[in-house]
Amino acid sequence: MTSLIAALPMYDWPEVRAETDAQWARLRDALRDVGVDAPDALTRDVADLQALWRNPQLLLSQTCWGPMELGLADHVQLVGQPSYDGIEGGQGIFYSSALVMRRGEGALQTPTGQPILPLDLMAGKRLAFNSPDSMSGIIGLARDLAAAVKNLDLFSARIETGGHRASVIAVAEGHADIAAIDCRSWSLAKKFEPAAAGLQAVGWTAARKGLPYIASQAMSVDTVEVLRSVMESQLN
Structure with a gap:
């Protein structure tokens, strides 16, 4: 069983959790197809997001540029940015x-x-x-x-x-x-x-700039490049 974790907490409202889970399932399966041992399910109900984002086992999450500017950027790698097209604002x-x-x-x-x-x-x-x-x-x-x-x-x-x-x-x-x-x-x-x-x-x-996707600084360069490629193909 993988020890890696993934979480998408920023827009994970209860009403859209099924949609978020389906999005993760697509990403998970695509990552596994190219050799990344992605976790079965998203980690939820996290009391301390700062600890989550700094976890060296963090494969993927989403954060805010506020925490990034306040020190989080030293602990993570930027994976990508979501699109806000189709949303007013x-x-x-x-x-x-x-x-x-x-x-x-x-x-x-x-x-x-x-x-x-x-x-x-x-x-x-x-x-x-x-x-x-x-x-x-x-x-x-x-x-x-x-x-x-x-x-x-x-x-x-x-x-x-x-x-x-x-x-x-x-x-x-x-x-x-x-x-x-x-x-x-x-x-x-x-x-x-x-x-x-x-x-x-x-x-x-x-x-x-919108809320960025991140991975732990501990993730290898190859893993992060695979993440970027998979997310580009699955989310855009």
Whole structure:
């Protein structure tokens, strides 16, 4: 039995787990066909993603550029970038985050790839965010605000929720007023999270590279090259 592990936690909502499992099954079988001992199933319900991503047995996972910039890049190898084509706010390997508020509290905006920041509307509001190392949830927004000569002090409070879905719910239920939700998570929320029906995108962050696929630094160069080739053929 293989000791290698694989996990795709970033968009693994319960409603799409069958689709995620089917995607992994295709990748697993293609990897095994070329001699990589890929695990039968994805690792799930991980309490510590940082430990998972730093595990030397990590064959494949997906992370965020926030953790990568904060030190994770020293422990992993970049395998590739997903495509966000077909998702509002996405184009190729680039994505924007939707700035969501309750319906009626701002004008609906469509993404352009450039930051759309309704600063007057945002001022004094309570910001819900998934985690402090999230590029899509807070770091990218902070950088866009800095480019507009503003900062996160624009908000009256910052409320960490633990996940994009939880941020959507927090805004919808009135525990927060605004959240930055990456475009794929926002697309999932509109399909599967009832609370999202009461929200709309009143702004967007600038387009940035999407959530990268990674492998442990301990994986051989040959294994990573095979991973890249298989993922290119199976996912594109």
